[in-house]
Amino acid sequence: MSVPLSQQLRIGAYIVRQRLLGVRRYPLVLMLEPLFRCNLACAGCGKIDYPDSILDKRMSVEDAIGAVEECGAPVVSIAGGEPLIHREIGRIVEGIVARKRYVYLCTNALLLEKKLHLFEPSPFFSFSIHLDGTREVHDRSVCEEGVYDKAVHAIATAIDGGFRVSINCTLFDGIDAEEVAEFFDAMTGLGVDGVTVSPGYAYERAPDQQHFLNRRKTKDLFRAVFERGRGKKWPLNHSPLYLDFLAGNRDYRCTPWGNPTRNVFGWQRPCYLLGEGYASSFRELMDETDWESYGTGNYEKCADCMAHCGYEATAVDDLASNPWKMFRFALSGVRTEGPMAPEIPLGDARPAQYVFAELVQQRTALDEKAEAEPAQHSDAA
Secondary structure, rough: OOOOOHHHHHHHHHHHHHHHHOOOOOOOOOEEEOOOOOOOOOOOOOOOOOOOOOHOOOHHHHHHHHHHHOOOEEEEOOOOOOOHHOOHHHHHHHHHHHHEEEEEEOOOOOOOOOHHHHOOOOEEEEEEEEOOOHHHHHHHHHOOOOHHHHHHHHHHHHHHHHEEEEEEEOOOOOOOHHHHHHHHHHHHHHHEEEEEEOOOOOOOOOOOOOOOOOOOHHHHHHHHHHHHHHOOOOEOOOHHHHHHHHHOOOOOOOOHOOOOOOEEEEEEEEEEOOOOEEEHHHHHHHHHHHHOOOOOOHHHHHOOOOHHHHHHHHHHHHHHOHHHHHHHHHHHHOOOOOOOOOOOOOOOOOOOOOOHHHHHHHHHHHHHHHHHHEEEEEEEO
């Protein structure tokens, strides 16, 4: 694994503490979205389909730091949108690092070299560069030519500057295992500290609905990829049991509370990928969300999801409960042949609810009300 030993130890101590306290549900990674605005319009993204009034919103430094303290997770992933668009992103990162949380700033890297001076190298901080494959694959994924080359140049600049740099990669239907292996080889050759990989989640608002992987295709693809990776030292930034899950060898259920999301609307229910309501506080999110109504087998929208933000926490919890599995994995690695774990039955999943437009309307109405109240007070004065 490419996760630094110090980070593994801190997270391990955090998990032990939660268990000793008898906490059943606890977060591992806070997904912090300080804005939705992005400078790309990727065909597989469902995060930017908002009116300009919402895309122009920015989370304050105080709210960002407050969310980190309220949640208490040892790791913070700053996503979006494109976080480097946020004018105070340097202060947000500085404040989180000062609290000794491990920060991964997710970026498409188009602004990275211009904004690099806002950050200081730290063992608690890493840039997580979005790359979905080799040059042709990535530029097609983000719907713009030249983005891959700009990102690779920015990666080299950041590494030369002493920063930790990792890659976050989303795989879609149509890519083959040889292309993925070639990409992992290239990233390893660049000297990145880690590669996070996940099958794409089928955002209902994404422009391209034709290239999301179903669960069987995901498992077949990752088995073929891992078979090509034998003997190579790809710095995959995952727990080994999650990688085993991707290859179809484990029948995990997702743990959405392991990666709670805080964005400009509040605490998103139920997870980073699926927005179906918001809580006003982290405690409300944890205590009042109907967690059992979500997940593969429970909800139609979750049918094909195998994304790391839902299942990595499940794998980590399994490993913490059964540490001997690590020794077995170290001996044999990911199994790429033989029968797969039983698939989760989908017959009893509740039908999908499409609430995006309603939620946007509610948030817009609240914003208009908030803007009107100061004006009314001023008129009264």
